[in-house]
Amino acid sequence: MAIATTVLLQDFNLRNTNQREEILEVFLDHNHALSHADIEKQVGNSIDRVTIYRTLKTFLNKGLVHKVLDDAGAVKYALCKNTCTTSEHQHDHVHFKCVKCSVTSCLESVVLPKINLPEGYEKLESNFLMIGICEQCSQAPLS
Template sequence: MTQVKNTFQFEDMLKKHHLKKTAPRLRVLSMMYSKTTATSQPDLENVMHDIDRVTLYRILNIFEEKGIIHKVFDLNGTANYAVCSSGCQENHHHDEHLHFNCTRCKNVYCINDLYLPGLTLPEGFKAESFTLYANGICPKCEKKPHH
């Protein structure tokens, strides 16, 4: 379940990450925190008509760089963005959780409450990040009759 934040918390978040408080950044943060699934830039463009594509692209990039959001790919290879856990920092994401792609509704869910064992790699390998995906049917789609 997403945590609802207010404008002051978003302003504090921007300040903490040394970002200027701008109306478009605050709107994108508000929209991202209101979603229960990852969302793509085109989906954001469809609901945020007053923010042009280039500005939205820059906002998503700086938020990802600062550890506010992380990128996850859907079944079509489209980049989607989801809010990071509080453990993420600038240029170092801790989004080692399961990303669940629903094959029916095409939504991407971040599953944070699943225990994942540590990653043990062969000698000489050093992981900087990893992404774990599962594909299947989400609870919403499981309840609906399939056409």
């Protein structure tokens, strides 16, 4: 059991279970947004779909991960940075989808400007997806 995941779960007042640690480990290993299917692939047969689904929901509610909307229509999840709490998700950053490697990642350093909504509108969450070629792919030699 990795120390990082144990501490992280404790920070968010989550009981440690092997499944939670394992799923968290997958996020820590990848550092980009993952879909339900991606996680399933990573954990193999050790965790069933329903448990993965429930665990993601718990992580989402606790402010451990946030939703990332992909252009493929699939919901992905990415680890929140330290700014999120159980009661409030704090991130207005850009998500970047690479057309070459299909990886969607959080660009935490690119902060969205404050958007003023017309009166009567209330923001619950926002998603900004940019599509292009990521750093790694743009540096890769042409094959």
